[in-house]
Amino acid sequence: MSWGKLLEPDLVLGDSIMQLTPDILHQYDLKGLVLDVDETLVPITTQEVSDELREWVENVRPLFSLWLVSNNISQTRISGIAKALGLPYINAAAKPSRRKLRQAVDAMDIPTAQIAMVGDRLFTDVLAGNRLGMFTILVEPMVDPMQTGTSFSTRSIEVWISKLLGAVLKN
Numbered sequence: 001m002s003w004g005k006l007l008e009p010d011l012v013l014g015d016s017i018m019q020l021t022p023d024i025l026h027q028y029d030l031k032g033l034v035l036d037v038d039e040t041l042v043p044i045t046t047q048e049v050s051d052e053l054r055e056w057v058e059n060v061r062p063l064f065s066l067w068l069v070s071n072n073i074s075q076t077r078i079s080g081i082a083k084a085l086g087l088p089y090i091n092a093a094a095k096p097s098r099r100k101l102r103q104a105v106d107a108m109d110i111p112t113a114q115i116a117m118v119g120d121r122l123f124t125d126v127l128a129g130n131r132l133g134m135f136t137i138l139v140e141p142m143v144d145p146m147q148t149g150t151s152f153s154t155r156s157i158e159v160w161i162s163k164l165l166g167a168v169l170k171n
Contacts, residue, residue, distance in 0.1 A: 036071075120140065
């Protein structure tokens with residue numbers, strides 16, 4: 001598979017994860033979601049889970065198996081977020097490595113193609129999910145309005161490089 005295809009998400013949501021509805025997920029016959037944490041669920045500068053995110057999880061949880069898989073090495077941070085949401089988690093995943101991502105997929109006991117990797121980054125979340133044969137969903141990052149444009153700049157560079165490598169990023 002070409003680098004362009006490996007960096008190409010199956011779905012570009014064009015909005016935050018909060019707009020990822022059960023109807024959209026059912027449209028793609030998905031049964032499980034592996035969720036990135038930093039800037040997918042919460043801004044990297046925040047340890048608190050918003051009421052809006054709690055509500056989203058409560059609406060999705062009865063219909064889909066959910067796991068958190070984060071590259072963040074802070075056990076305290078990721079376990080706190082996972083506990084607040086009542087979800088199993090893996091931290092220090094080293095995405096785009098597939099090893100720890102596969103642990104979450106295996107724990108779900110669902111065919112890999114029916115599990116989506118949901119994240120805000122092409123070179124970690126989308127690449128890891130595609131390498132494992134998952135459905136991949138790229139969401140807009142959740143950033144703290146007080147934070148500088150670092151994430152936006154990183155995301156812009158990833159998109160630019162991905163397009164150079166042949167990836168098609170469309171909603």
